Amino acid sequence: MSVIEQAKQFRNDFMQAPGKGNSRDALTRQTPGLRRVLTNQDLTRLYADNRIIQNVIDIPAEDMTRSWFTLRMKDEKLQRDIMSKLADLNAREAFKKMRSYERLRGDGFISLGVTQKNPFELSDPIEEKELMRIDYIHAFSGMKVYEFLLNEDMFHPKYGQVESFQLNRRSRVGQEIAGPTQDRVHASRVIHDQTRRLEDEYRGQPLLEPLYDIITVLDTSLWSVGQMLYDFTFKVYKSADIEGMGKEDKRELSTLMDFMFRTEALALIGKDEELTKQSTVTTGIKDLLDYVWDMLAGAARMPKTVIKGQEAGTIAGAQYDVMNYYSRIAAQQENELKPHIERLIRLLLLCSDELGGTINPDSVEWEIKFNPLWNVDSKTDAEIRKLTAETDNIYIVNGVHTSDDVREARFGQFGLTNETKYSGDDADWERMAKEVYTAYKESQ
Structure with a gap:
């Protein structure tokens, strides 16, 4: 058996793809279009073993809830009471975990622990007129859900919707499990988060399933770079005594030499033997690694800088990919979280x-407005302020605004503000441009 064949016996990718190669190499004889279904145990191991995977799963969930939201309503006391109650329920953390579970498992849930005036079972729907209070909320994943019970009556208004869930409820006593119990829970008693579901399935698809091959290549590239680093300091020890040494003597000598030279790459050869090492060519390795990162970023729909841990919410100039990412997160807030x-x-x-008594939600005007997700760095902020000042000067010179108008808009009652008062909508910019042009023509 050759040295190369022996090496292959010791190195296997930690993820082996059925149908994509033999048991030794996951990247040979690939055939596209074969779906890999990951079990809950597979997902747990992948998540626990790889920090990059944790970033892909957790960072978008953290970004969606990091800045939270502002509740707008005329009754300020009621607004404060609602936000205080949400803080008591630890709602922000619960919604963050729900979205993390949804990305990892395909389905995220929040249980609603309510008290009603009348006795009820978990299989009964929530009777809104009988509600007294919400005592707690807990986030959990699809691992706890044994079965989805759907409405299959195509002539029913709720056709295709989940009516109830069969949940696994387990209690641990010491090291023993006091028998798993499966209870039917009505869908109104949970908040269900699901964004990726195939047409013929009822469970959501875990994000790691379509990312699996890319993660395999990322792991392979990490191992390959590690091997090159190990071989960068290659040493040879030549001695006439090597030929007469047994295995134990060679192992002891190798340990001693490794301790003395601090190297993982050491060869022990006889005096008359010869060993040559071919230098590893690293030209182009950066392009290959960048390709892997680009594939991961594209598949996860996250910029590389965000996956690698860029400071949350900060954007430097010309980081359009990061701006697009936060725009996507803002859209998910509006369409999915809101x-x-x-x-x-x-x-x-x-x-x-709660809140001083029953209130009809339709009788009160209220709106959820998510707080800004990002801000620019100091240099970009200075450039924006400079351009804004130049624009204001054009408005004043051409009579669009007076100096008092600009002062009020930019500095306000409390001095310099951190935001401009003009929106970034195209319609606003077009309107202002027309006003500037008209005033300019009139001044001529």
Whole structure:
């Protein structure tokens, strides 16, 4: 057996793809289009073993809830009471975990622990008129859900929707498990987060399934770079005594030499033997590694800088990919997270023992406005302020605004503000441009 064949016996990628190669190499004889289904145990091991995977799963969930939201309503006392109750429920952390579970497992949930005036079972729907209070909320993943019970009546208004879930509820006593119990829970008693579901399936698809091959290549590249680093300091010890040494003597000598030279690459050869080492060519290795990162970033829809841990919410000049990422997160807040938060607030308003009594959610004007996700660095901020000052000067010179208008807009009552008062909408810019041009023509 050759040295290369022996090496292959010791090195296997930690993820082996069925149908994509033999048991020794996961990247040979690939055939596209074969879906890999990962078990909950597979997902747990992948998540626990790889920090990059943890970043891909957790960072978007953290970004969606990091700045939280502002509740807008005329009744300021009611607004403060609602936000205080959400803080008591630790709602921000619960929604963050729910989204992390959704990305990792395909489905994320929040249980609603409510008290009603009438006795009820978990299989019963929540009766909004009987609500007294919401005592707690807990985030959990699809691992706890044994079965989804859907409405399969195609002539029913709720056709295709989940009516109830069969949940695994287990209690541990010491090292023993006091028998798993499966309880049917009505869908109204949980908040269900699911964004990736194939047409013929009822469970959401874990994000790591379509990322699996890319993660395999990323792991292979990490191992390959490590091997090159090990071989960078290659040493040879030549002695006439080597030929007469047994295995134990050679092992002891190798340990001693490794301790003395601090190297992983050491060869022991006889006096008349010869060993040559071919230098590893590293030209182009950066392009190959960048390709792997580009594939991962594209598949995860996250910029490389964000995956690698760039400071959350900070954007330097010309980082358009990061801006697009935060724009995507903002869209997910509006389309996916906002309905769940609104439902929780509606339930709070309906509770008789919360917020001073039952309030009809439709009788109160209220709106959820998510707080800004990002700001620019100091250099970019200075450049923006400079351009804004030049624009204001054009407005004043051409009579679009007076100096008092600009002073009020930029500095306000409390001095210099951290934001401009003009929006970035195209319609606003076009309107202002027309006003400047008209004033300029009139001045001529």
